[in-house]
Amino acid sequence: MPRMTAARAAVEILKREGVTNAFGVPGAAINPFYKALKEGGGIAHTLARHVEGASHMAEGYTRAKAGNIGVCIGTSGPAGTDMITGLYSAIADSIPILCITGQAPTSKLHKEDFQAVDIAAIAKPVTKAATTVLEAAQVPGVFQQAFHLMRSGRPGPVLIDLPMDVQLAEIDFDPETYEPLPVYKPQATRAQAAKALTFLLESERPLIVAGGGIINADASDLLVEFAELTNIPVISTLMGWGTIPDDHELSAGMVGVQTAHRYGNATFLESDFVLGVGNRWANRHTGYNMEAYTKGRKFVHVDIEPTQIGKIFAPDYGIASDAKAALELFIEVAKELKAEGKLPDFSDWAASTQERKAALQRRTHFDNIPIKPQRVYEEMNKAFGPETRYVTTIGLSQIAAAQFLHVYRPRNWINCGQAGPLGWTIPAAIGAATADRETPIVALSGDYDFQFMIEELAVAAQHKVPYVHVLVNNAYLGLIRQAQGNLGINFEVNLEFENINTPEIGVYGVDHVKVAEGLGVKAIRVTDPSELGAAFEEAKKLSVEHQVPVVVEAILERITNISMSPNVDMSNVKEFEEIATEPGHAPTAIKPLKV
Secondary structure, eight states: OOEEEHHHHHHHHHHHTTOOEEEEOOOGGGHHHHHHHHHHOOOEEEEOSSHHHHHHHHHHHHHHSTTOOEEEEEOSTHHHHHTHHHHHHHHHTTOOEEEEEEEOOGGGTTTTOTTOOOHHHHHGGGSSEEEEOOSGGGHHHHHHHHHHHHHSSSOOOEEEEEEHHHHHSEEEOOGGGOOOOOOOOOOOOHHHHHHHHHHHHTOSSEEEEEOHHHHHTTOHHHHHHHHHHHTOOEEEOTTTTTSSOTTSTTEEEEOSSSSOOHHHHHHHHHOSEEEEESOOOOHHHHBSOHHHHHTTOEEEEEESSGGGTTSSSOOSEEEEOOHHHHHHHHHHHHHHHHHTTOSOOOHHHHHHHHHHHHHSOBOOOOOOSSBOHHHHHHHHHHHSOTTOEEEEOSSHHHHHHHHHOOOOSTTSEEEOOSSOOTTOHHHHHHHHHHHOSSSOEEEEEEHHHHHHTGGGHHHHHHTTOOOEEEEEEOSBOHHHHHHHGGGTOOOSOBOOBOOTTOGGGTTBOSOHHHHHHHTTOEEEEEOSGGGHHHHHHHHHHHHHHHTSOEEEEEEBOSOOOOOBOTTSBTTOOBOOSOBOOSGGGSTTSSSOOOO
16 A cells, blocks of 8 residues: 555545645645645645635636636634635535645644644534544545535535644555545435426416526526526526526526616516525525515525525425436426426516516716716626626625626626625636636726735736736725615725825825736726726736736726615615616617617
């Protein structure tokens, strides 16, 4: 039996589980693992500037390509605690990443040693498993189980903590005979699929709510096939955006209290049956007024996690199943019903959703200086084609993006949905671009998100990771300012100051162009909306030429309220800005405005 260090055995397992890239920051307590990583070869490593950044890179890497599992690595103590936010982000959105941390020697764990912290206990609430390995011979089994857990059931992250002596100890391990454990995913039965579709047969205005579980299951093609077979309109959740192209005749928009379309909410409120697949009824989708969301309609809920069914509200019928397995059966049953002439004709209902799509639009075309944010998204629609992959986290910038941008393919909207940590966008974009060099990536940040982990731009410069980063700058915590308005305050949310080194930008404070250039990337500042299109084209060109990110900073008007519900009620969304009343008001809308 071959003998090697436990750290080397761990590296060999990573390779046999399909890992080709890792993101991290070395340190004394994880250096034995880094030695094994170097000597073992086969795994490219990206050196992050912050360990939290490494965890977000791992998540972006996972989400960009089906089957990927991002790996992030850090030393003991603060490295692990820094990655907790990344683990929380991953488990909240059902994303598998593996976090590997170093640890003090086992004999020192109870002695308050330097940078020795019980990271497994800290990480337990935000992982599927968190283990400090105390016996070197257990390392292969712990890593094997980690990949099994990450891929089985509802996907999610795992943390493995390796004390130094455990990493260095030699064990018997034969990489050539290693095999991953079988993956477990619950499967719907034929009887369950047939039962679910009885609700469809009894309905007149059905909808499918397509969640992120469909993308995780790599089943978007099945979702579209089922929708086309039954002629049922599809509402995508924020995490499921891209399961069906925005310009598909059965795409009915998004629903919710923030990241929603006027026509999407209007259609949902007209429906009488909702089939939710791979979604979790998140509060930004349903709102808190559950009566408004559920009254007058029946629900079937399909989710890979059994305990998710009934968590937010009790559906009329629930199925614990992987989305792909369920959709395959739905298609099978629907084909039989159609052949027997039992499938209702929903043509008029489907057509009505497209009529709303053409009539209920928000205005994007403004010529104001400073720039109104809506115009930025209009110009993005013109500049970036259907192959574009967008990466963003939270804020008014993300909410407006969901209202105005268009997504045409699965995995082309990579958004931190539930956790929403500021600073996520830059490292997640780096991870996504590392995973897929062919798909053009456009990241989107408000100024505060951009400043949180701006140092990670240097990682992209060092490792030649090109993408375009659209930065909308109003020198405000815009979403928090808007939320404070409900309380009648505007307190500690303004970021403006007069930068003594860049007086030409007035009160917008941080000179993002200088900072970005100092970190080794290119940057363009735009103050006139008529110059946005040219700036985006130049950014695409410079990004390819120099193989680095290019930041396009749009200087916005200081205060713009974006459409949302003031009381978290999807039936009560307030339109703060002008709605579109003529086609020229929304020139890049999916359908020309019909008045």
